Amino acid sequence: MITRRATLIGSLAGAVTAQTLVPRVTGETMLLPDPTETIDLWPGDAPGLPSPPPQERTVERSIDPRRPDRAVTGITRPRLVVFRPARANGSALLVAPGGGYARVVVDKEGFEMGRLLSARGWTVFVLFYRLPGEGWADRADVALADAQRAMRLIRARAGHYGIEPARVGAMGFSAGGHVCADLATRHAASVYRLIDAADALPAKPLAAAPIYAVQAMDPALAHPGSRELLLGPNPSADVVRAHSPAANVTAATPPIFMVHAEDDRTVPPANSVVFREACKAAGVPVELHLFAEGGHGFGVRGAAGKPVALWPALFAAWAKTYGLG
Incomplete structure (x- = not known):
């Protein structure tokens, strides 16, 4: 049930004017319209803004207008892009696209997922998170801070979106899977x-789905680019451990769903296997699907025609068992 308290908090943390728009590329022609509803995460500047600040830039990497592939860098206004379903199922998903912590890949692991999942009834919030290598203070925690703040704002506005505050999950891809x-x-x-009433709400997702996720920060398993951008050069063993999710699994970790391809040459599938083992050791419900073929970054478009294309349906069935959907 959506409580009176949640509705009150939603009004306190509620409508903010002049929200940052969806990124555009000069001259682009989109076959599918972008959503126009966005939510800025922070009033004013995001914490730890560098001087001079990064400049947001969007690059279209695809030459096929039917398959846009925009990459965004220099994000100084972290925000959510909202995909509303025609018939809401009362649940929401925070989606963090990948990009190796060098960029946020908004189409194939963000907007495509927003369209797919909202068609199944979820209200989807695609996260534009800050990139740790762009000069932010506390670099290794800036994306996590954005994710925590996003979860709290979604819950604060649950009444506005017709969702139940408890039924908010998280999904992420590659470096977004690390988020x-x-x-x-x-x-x-x-x-x-903490800055306002929304921050009184929990940031814990009801369930989480890191997909072909960067997880380990140990050099033996880590994706080198993500590790360096997140942690900087020569991080200590304590810093590596603090930012390796498998090392931080506890009984308070929510149920976990994972998908990885055995032929992933970018992020070794052992990242997901190690995370599964940590969940099992802590008594956390976990489901891991390993597919023989798929490579890295398949999302939905790259999975077409392969057995790995089943993964969204597998996720939907799994999520329902935990009341998410």
Whole structure:
């Protein structure tokens, strides 16, 4: 049930004017319209803004207008892009696209997922998170801070979106999978100064789905680019452990759903296997699907015609068992 308290908090944390728009590329022609509803995460500047600040830039990497592939860098206004379903099922999903912590890949792991999942009834919030290598203070925690703040704002506005505050899950891909797994394991970590009534709400997702996720920060398993951008050069063993989600799994970690391809040459599937083992050891419900073929970054478009294309249906069935959907 949507409580009176949640509705009140929603009004306190509620409508903010002049929200940051969806990124555009000069001259682009989109066959599918972008959503126009966005939510800025922070009033004013995001915490730890560098000087000079990064400049947001969007690059279209596809030459096929039917398959846009925009990459965004320099995000100084972290925000959510909202995909509303025609018939809401009362649940929401926070979706963090990948991009190796060098960019946020908004189409194939963000907007495509927003359209697919909202068609199944979820209200979907695609996260434009800050990139740790762009000069932010507390670099290793800026994306987690954005994810925590996003979860709290979604719950604060639950009444507005017709969702139940408890029924908010998280999903992420590649480096966005690290954001998702970090949120699942460190949802209660204090990584930013609380600023308003929304921050009284929990950041813990009801369930979490890191998909072909960067997880380990140990050099033996880590995706080198993501590790360096997140942690900087020569991080200590304590810093590596603090930002490896498998090392932070506890009984408070929500149920976990994972998908990985055995032929992933970018992020070794052992990242997901190690995370599964940590969940099992802590008594956390976990489901891992390993597919022989799929490579890295398949999302939906890259899975077409392969057995791995089943993964969204597998996720939907799994999510329902935990009341998410």
